[in-house]
Amino acid sequence: MPEGHSVHRIARQFDRNIVGHAVHASSPQGRFAEGASVIDGRTATSVRAVGKQMFLEFDGDLWLRVHLGMYGAWDFAGEIQADPTIAAANGRMGQTNQRGTVFDDAGENSLTSIGAPRRTRVRMSEQTTGLPEQDAQWPPPVVGQVRLRLLTEVTCADLRGPTACELQTPDEVAATIAKLGPDPLVDDVAAGEQRVVEVIARKPTAIGQLLMDQGVVSGIGNVYRAELLFRARQNPHTPGRDVPSDVVRGIWRDWVRLLQIGVETGQMMTMDDLSPDGWRAAMASRDDRHWVYHRAGLPCRVCGTTILVEEMATRKLYWCPNCQS
Missing domain, CATH: 1.10.8.50 (Helicase, Ruva Protein; domain 3)
Structure with a gap:
């Protein structure tokens, strides 16, 4: 299950690449078709992570709550702008000035897993794996059971396998967060x-x-x-x-x-x-x-x-x- 650090990284990815943009929302899998139709065409205005949950705000006082649970993951494709607080990760958190590309045994580049702007896919989950380079097709083809796709002009975010994916009012968001430590x-x-x-x-x-x-x-x-x-x-x-x-x-x-x-x-x-x-x-x-x-x-x-x-x-x-x- 993705733990708190992963969800904060995902939120920073959204803040850098989705917030401030109007999105085309769809549910290729069909399980979130009604919710996707409500946010389709709206502008994402802010994002926040609290513990293992992420809340993405859209104009019109509407929020998307996502809890990845055991198997959920976000896949990003397109031009991915690296959040500076992550891209600047340097060696052992300031203990050394060592730099370099370090891939873990699951294929993740630990220091630049979000990376510079590029045409590729980046999976943001606990079990991050390097996904193959995509061709020039845009938007990218849907792969697997995508619960929700959020698409801007240059960036695509696909959600798979979450425990929770729902729309909430501001009061419902506040009530959800109030229950968290x-x-x-x-x-x-x-x-x-x-x-x-x-x-x-x-x-x-x-x-x-x-x-x-x-x-x-x-x-x-x-x-x-x-x-x-x-x-x-x-x-x-x-x-x-x-x-x-x-x-x-x-x-x-x-x-x-x-x-x-x-x-x-x-x-x-x-x-x-x-x-x-x-x-x-x-x-x-x-x-x-x-x-x-x-x-x-x-x-x-x-x-x-x-x-x-x-x-x-x-x-x-x-x-x-x-x-x-």
């Missing part, structure tokens, strides 16, 4: 920290479940959950109300940092203090990018204990029973 890139960071601390202090639910609850904190998914808990050396089964407040504050502050890294690099990089070669290896391979996620049966990078995997609220939880005891 704080997002470090949207809310005041200090206020968000205090809110998370107070909510978790009241909960008997395991901290490993609370971090995945979008009503507690927005944007954290399975990867970031496992990595944040390991980095805090926190047992995932501890009831939230029993986790010391300073530990919860540390997790929030770590989330603030990791989310920004994810937005700027396009990867859920959770390893610290890597050498330049180590950083490039981690950017190129997810196996080298995380402390515990997807490492079931392998030795802990810190203590050597076998990393465990178990089900927690229907999702796989990776953790070290020694470091996180």
Whole structure:
């Protein structure tokens, strides 16, 4: 499932390429035909991401809400203008001036996955993959089950497989966002920290479940959950109300940092203090990018204990029973 950093990257892509333009909207698949007909011809006026949800505003006080869920993705084709806050991602977030093209094992160019203006397709999702060059046909042919296509004169955005794709009024958008926990890139960071601390202090639910609850904190998914808990050396089964407040504050502050890294690099990089070669290896391979996620049966990078995997609220939880005891 796309986690918070991916949705913020997608929103920045929309802000750079779709906002300010009238769009032709269609639903090639047919499942959003009525909604597409309502926004067809309207101008996109703003966009915002909150946690795992994106809200695209159109003239006439109308919003499109998209939640990608487990399988959703946006594909962009045409002339793609890179958002400078992403295109300027430089080496290891300022730790080095190293530059260069780094493709991960799924084919993504981690540093320029949005890229300069070009005729190509760019997939914006958690499982980003390099798609083949397109021919000169415009608009590009529809490929697969496209729920919604938004088309400007030079840019095409195709939505596939979302959990939610619906039109909302401003009041409905506000109500949706009100149900979400704080997002470090949207809310005041200090206020968000205090809110998370107070909510978790009241909960008997395991901290490993609370971090995945979008009503507690927005944007954290399975990867970031496992990595944040390991980095805090926190047992995932501890009831939230029993986790010391300073530990919860540390997790929030770590989330603030990791989310920004994810937005700027396009990867859920959770390893610290890597050498330049180590950083490039981690950017190129997810196996080298995380402390515990997807490492079931392998030795802990810190203590050597076998990393465990178990089900927690229907999702796989990776953790070290020694470091996180």
